[in-house]
Amino acid sequence: MISLHGLTKVFPGGVRALDAIDLTVADGEFFALLGPSGCGKTTLLRTIAGLEIPTSGNIRINEADVTRLPPGRRDVAMVFQDYAIFPHMDVTDNIAYPLRIRKVPRAERVRKAAEVARRLSLADLLHRRPAQLSGGQQQRVALARAIACHPAAFLFDEPLSNLDARLRLEARTFLKRLQRELAVTTVFVTHDQAEALALADRIAVMSAGRMVQIGTPAEIFQRPSTTFVASFIGSTPMNLLPGTSTRGALHVAGAVRAAPAGLGEGDEIVYGVRPEYMGLSETERQDGIPGTVAVLENLGTGVLVTLESGDHLVQAVVPEGSEPALGVRRWAVPARSLVYRDGALLA
Amino acid sequence: MIRHTVGRLVSTVFVAVVLALFALPMLWLAAAPFDASPTITTSVPEFTLANFAAILDNPYALGSIGNSLIQGGGAAVLVVVLAALAAYALSRVSVPGRDVLLYLLLLLSSVVTGTAAMVPIFELATRLNLIDTHLGVILVVSGGLLPAAIFILKDFMDETPTSYEESARVFGASPLQILRHITVPLVRPGLATIGVWALASVWGGFLFQFILLRDPEKSPGSVILYTLYTEGGAPKLDLISTFSLLYSLPVVAMYLFVSQRYGFRFHGGIKR
Numbered sequence: 085m086i087s088l089h090g091l092t093k094v095f096p097g098g099v100r101a102l103d104a105i106d107l108t109v110a111d112g113e114f115f116a117l118l119g120p121s122g123c124g125k126t127t128l129l130r131t132i133a134g135l136e137i138p139t140s141g142n143i144r145i146n147e148a149d150v151t152r153l154p155p156g157r158r159d160v161a162m163v164f165q166d167y168a169i170f171p172h173m174d175v176t177d178n179i180a181y182p183l184r185i186r187k188v189p190r191a192e193r194v195r196k197a198a199e200v201a202r203r204l205s206l207a208d209l210l211h212r213r214p215a216q217l218s219g220g221q222q223q224r225v226a227l228a229r230a231i232a233c234h235p236a237a238f239l240f241d242e243p244l245s246n247l248d249a250r251l252r253l254e255a256r257t258f259l260k261r262l263q264r265e266l267a268v269t270t271v272f273v274t275h276d277q278a279e280a281l282a283l284a285d286r287i288a289v290m291s292a293g294r295m296v297q298i299g300t301p302a303e304i305f306q307r308p309s310t311t312f313v314a315s316f317i318g319s320t321p322m323n324l325l326p327g328t329s330t331r332g333a334l335h336v337a338g339a340v341r342a343a344p345a346g347l348g349e350g351d352e353i354v355y356g357v358r359p360e361y362m363g364l365s366e367t368e369r370q371d372g373i374p375g376t377v378a379v380l381e382n383l384g385t386g387v388l389v390t391l392e393s394g395d396h397l398v399q400a401v402v403p404e405g406s407e408p409a410l411g412v413r414r415w416a417v418p419a420r421s422l423v424y425r426d427g428a429l430l431a
Numbered sequence: 432m433i434r435h436t437v438g439r440l441v442s443t444v445f446v447a448v449v450l451a452l453f454a455l456p457m458l459w460l461a462a463a464p465f466d467a468s469p470t471i472t473t474s475v476p477e478f479t480l481a482n483f484a485a486i487l488d489n490p491y492a493l494g495s496i497g498n499s500l501i502q503g504g505g506a507a508v509l510v511v512v513l514a515a516l517a518a519y520a521l522s523r524v525s526v527p528g529r530d531v532l533l534y535l536l537l538l539l540s541s542v543v544t545g546t547a548a549m550v551p552i553f554e555l556a557t558r559l560n561l562i563d564t565h566l567g568v569i570l571v572v573s574g575g576l577l578p579a580a581i582f583i584l585k586d587f588m589d590e591t592p593t594s595y596e597e598s599a600r601v602f603g604a605s606p607l608q609i610l611r612h613i614t615v616p617l618v619r620p621g622l623a624t625i626g627v628w629a630l631a632s633v634w635g636g637f638l639f640q641f642i643l644l645r646d647p648e649k650s651p652g653s654v655i656l657y658t659l660y661t662e663g664g665a666p667k668l669d670l671i672s673t674f675s676l677l678y679s680l681p682v683v684a685m686y687l688f689v690s691q692r693y694g695f696r697f698h699g700g701i702k703r
Binding site: 155166171185186229233 | 597602612613
């Protein structure tokens, strides 16, 4: 278990990278720190590792306060974005390096390294140097090295970002299965929302050094708590349209929609609909947003249709083959929607 | 067509002349030691090994190569160790005014050390009882080489990503272990370069050694070479060429050894 209390990191020069972070990661949990670059997610990971000293707050790993401990005594293993496998050592020596530091005898180290390597399908590469390995193999060596030291927690800094797109999907599945099998508490940093949704048991979305929302991938995807999270999560960006509430109804870009409870007369709201949950009607509907088809983007199994509706662009995903022609008039009808007032989720 | 041929002819002749300019002294060095009566021209020698016998009879010749090894090797080790530590610190810790300090050091070292600073350095060495000692020579020449060595090595260190060291730190390695296991092996091509460069500059260095050493027993080869003249002041070309050949062999051997052993190469391992 990893728990953080009021963790704050201010860099010299006054940049507040972490702002009073409270977080508990449960035993065996696969936890993602997600956010745009510069949001403090990597700093948070490095602070847990002990590579950065927090300005205030504390860090506990399995109940022990490790805030002031050097990295080597926290019983964590980190996989760096660039893998940082030592170029002058072969695969065996790389994997066995944590054991060498712990003064494990050479024969035992080699045996152990071979065992971990077999598990990660590296058995035939034990005598290669990093330069003779592919990107995916290098990544697995870095993982093997982390596994070899049997840590209380894994810390992964963008573990998949250096792989090409096809390999990334394979490595993702592999990584998730490996984490399941090892059942070691894992915190990983990513800026890729699809990666976070696919891998994590829980996700913390960060912005400007703060946690904006913490939840399961389903919670984060279905009910983003702020418009920031809403716009960040999802492979096609969510439609966020301004609207007002009048006489118990919402007026959004020409459509009249049912208003949720708790809205006052004349409140300004943001109406959020994922393109996947937006249908297109060929006939005029009062609850549909009218627009002209402006762009068609093929997504393979579907087509992303962009309607031009006054000053707004409204996007909808329709099944392949059922896309409208460019320039025709359509009404976008939300199937599932979210209402935000002052940037926070209302319903 | 004709213009093309003439152009090629001219450039070939030019290259040949330039090559000859570099090759002739080398040819002389290879031929003259085996010549019974060498002159300053290069010619096919009347083959003899008498010159080598004569140089071995010189009481200081062989010893001077040993002295060169002590002074050059000592300076190389000192420069590599000190420059590596300084460069590592300068590369990893950001000190205010670091770059200015480095440039200033480099500038001053090239302006001040050498002939201009000879008198104060001699005075300093006298006060510290370092005249006529190997240590005196080693310290003075190392001082002259260090700024450039630090400057070059810092570049090598800068290019080594810190994630290697951080990775080792997370696994619990101590600073000394990190230095031994990670940093030194990673910058070894740089260290080898600096070592070779330092030794080669001391090997050919003359002025400091000439001034700081009185005893010919302690003089390096570069100074002894200067004694191979007749009483009349004419150079003994037979001895000079033979000794030059002998004196250049260790350096050539060192270059071959270092480039073969450490090879100025890098293995990669960071995904860029």
